[in-house]
Amino acid sequence: MLRIQQFAKLANVTVRTLHHYDRIGLLSPTLRSANGYRLYRMEDLAQLERILFLRYLGISLREIADLLATGAQLPEQDLAATLARQASVLRQRRDGIDRVLHAIDRASTAMKKNDKPDWSLYQTILEEIHMQETQDWTQKYYSPEAQQAIEERRPLWNPEMQAKVTADWQQMYADVQSAIDRNVEPVSDEGKALAARWMKLVEGFTGGNPAVLEGLNKLYADRANWPSGTVSPEAEKNMPKPELMIFIRAALGKA
Amino acid sequence: MLRIQQFAKLANVTVRTLHHYDRIGLLSPTLRSANGYRLYRMEDLAQLERILFLRYLGISLREIADLLATGAQLPEQDLAATLARQASVLRQRRDGIDRVLHAIDRASTAMKKNDKPDWSLYQTILEEIHMQETQDWTQKYYSPEAQQAIEERRPLWNPEMQAKVTADWQQMYADVQSAIDRNVEPVSDEGKALAARWMKLVEGFTGGNPAVLEGLNKLYADRANWPSGTVSPEAEKNMPKPELMIFIRAALGKA
DNA sequence: TCTGCGTTATGACGTTACGTCAGGGTCAAG
């Protein structure tokens, strides 16, 4: 039975933080004394520590509340698994920083050799930073295994490759649209051929890994919640229209 | 001559961000068109990239503005040095994450062996996280060399060592206070002996490294700006009173 | 018993770095 300050000291947080967590319903003390004082127990400390760890991972208090609410039901068995998942998040972050460090190194040595104008120097570094930032928020969609798989295929993604893939998809969309316009049946031979070609392109990104595919689907399903600006206006135009997706799903016999 | 959206796209930021930076005076376009449109030049892009990089390092926009204002005067010569300093910040962060990862690992294997209550599991991890967080904001006081020196001496710091050092300092303060109470002259033999003992204790932390000592002094000099809560109430009591410092400085012939 | 200091509670405004409308001009194209 600890009063708020004692408790705060144990967990290395401020009293105000505990007040805040109480107010937003993230962590309320198990009981109040007659005079209204918050009284915490060791049980609360364990919960608070879970919270603080998740906070360290960069998860918002809102999401932490959700995780803890739904996660509390789960059997304790996967505590190790959870820890492993969280470790993988940290590894991602560490590797991201490492890549930025390498970018700095490259820029630094490049600068020593030929005295380039310094502005192009930051260019590459910031590119790396931006990649890392966008990657950061996709973490919640991909499983650790999927992320690792993506990571392994990363070296394959250079600008020209990127350009070719974009062109391929453009052609793909055009062809499917054409099929729809011509009232081609999804289950026809042409429809099935298109679907096969589509899956082939998807495989180009997933590398045939089902975990990656699953993450990609989750990511797409939640596209309403994408932070605005993640998809540039021109990329927006390059996204498949829903009717194309419906056609392909039909051709695959999935709906 | 780019208009705001074009410019934003080049730097991978939103238009709103540029508006914000303009308003707070962090980055204003070199000129405005007759109709009031912001017009940016490549020169501005270079500046923005410097800003974004510093932002990535976790520096507040306010501090970035200060850095850029004072740093602009400096000769360009130390661009490489600046970059090196910034890289060292990132290395610190990466290593911090690494330590947390190791803590997770240790906790994880410990859990596999004997099924400890899981709450003690997070304890050690969070200790590591907290250390890393406090270390994070001391970065601005210590030079990269000093930080590295501290890092190297890190293994020496275990809890009992910590306890002994604290006790030593307590005794030190008491003895100096006693000397002051007895009206001992700072320049007397006793005063000089106390000062020598004091410096010896300081050396216990600095390891005799002048860079570390300098950082420590900066840190102490700016103690008015320490985020509240960094020093726990009891540690507060353990801090040397200003008169003690004055006595020692006098004994060292520094004032 | 009164006084004083430390602790606690609630309420409310401040902060950082923008996001997100709202209301209203600009400009080239159809």
Add this chain to the structure above:
DNA sequence: CTTGACCCTGACGTAACGTCATAACGCAGA
């Protein structure tokens, strides 16, 4: 001459607390 795509300037919203302000609680010493 009206779109549609950009641009402007407010101005309020957000997240996770920090920082007072005000008031009651509690315990020790005079």
